[in-house]
Amino acid sequence: MKLLASPLSPYTRKVRIVLAEKRMDCELEMVDVAPAENPVNRHNPLGKIPTLVLDDGTALYDSRVIVEFLDNVSPFSRLIPDDRRDRVQVRRWEALADGVLDAGLLVRYESLRDKSEQSTAWTEKQLARMQRGMAQMASDLNGRSWCHGDRYSLADIALGCCLGWLAFRKPGGLDWHAEYPGLAKHYAKLLERTPFAETVPRMPG
Numbered sequence: 031m032k033l034l035a036s037p038l039s040p041y042t043r044k045v046r047i048v049l050a051e052k053r054m055d056c057e058l059e060m061v062d063v064a065p066a067e068n069p070v071n072r073h074n075p076l077g078k079i080p081t082l083v084l085d086d087g088t089a090l091y092d093s094r095v096i097v098e099f100l101d102n103v104s105p106f107s108r109l110i111p112d113d114r115r116d117r118v119q120v121r122r123w124e125a126l127a128d129g130v131l132d133a134g135l136l137v138r139y140e141s142l143r144d145k146s147e148q149s150t151a152w153t154e155k156q157l158a159r160m161q162r163g164m165a166q167m168a169s170d171l172n173g174r175s176w177c178h179g180d181r182y183s184l185a186d187i188a189l190g191c192c193l194g195w196l197a198f199r200k201p202g203g204l205d206w207h208a209e210y211p212g213l214a215k216h217y218a219k220l221l222e223r224t225p226f227a228e229t230v231p232r233m234p235g
């Protein structure tokens with residue numbers, strides 16, 4: 031199978047960490063999805079990465095579907111719990127972390143447009159969404175050892191990918207280390223975890 035990817039994409043990072051945790055090999059193809067016509071379009075009509083192309087040509091997207099597929103393929107190092115209630119809680123963490131990222135990416139994409147076309151109201155709406163999401167994640171973590179239950183799961187991976195990208199791009203000048211010391215402590219712990227940090231380009235701590 032082959033993962034259509036980009037080195038700095040946080041959703042790709044999530045998939046790569048899951049692959050590494052589960053000790054699964056996967057060919058990587060770095061692609062540029064910025065142009066409207068890009069190599070991902072023929073596999074994924076949405077033209078987004080990550081997209082996983084299976085050996086029979088089937089394409090899987092988005093990152094949430096891909097990680098579920100990978101977790102099911104190998105029983106080694108389960109990252110999504112079997113218990114339905116636990117599973118929902120882990121997926122909710124993932125939705126929240128991905129949602130904060132979605133807002134952060136919209137802020138970044140807006141900042142790349144011509145100044146005359148940028149909308150302050152739009153950017154502020156996304157920043158407020160990001161801030162509420164961060165506050166929720168900080169309050170849910172609340173000094174716990176792991177995001178959900180008593181073990182590392184997809185929830186911690188999703189949170190780590192979100193925080194790493196925010197530290198790297200700083201959309202809206204957000205300084206989450208200072209604002210959310212609990213999240214900063216958890217992120218530092220995740221960075222020490224192999225293969226969390228070592229399998230992908232390290233984003234600033």
Ligand SMILES: N[C@@H](CCC(=O)N[C@@H](CS)C(=O)NCC(=O)O)C(=O)O
Pocket residue numbers: 038039040041042063064077078079080092093094128
């Ligand atoms: N919900 C998707 C989000 C994927 C996504 O937005 N990827 C970005 C790169 S980080 C992308 O492909 N952007 C291209 C575009 O929006 O045109 C997922 O979880 O995979």
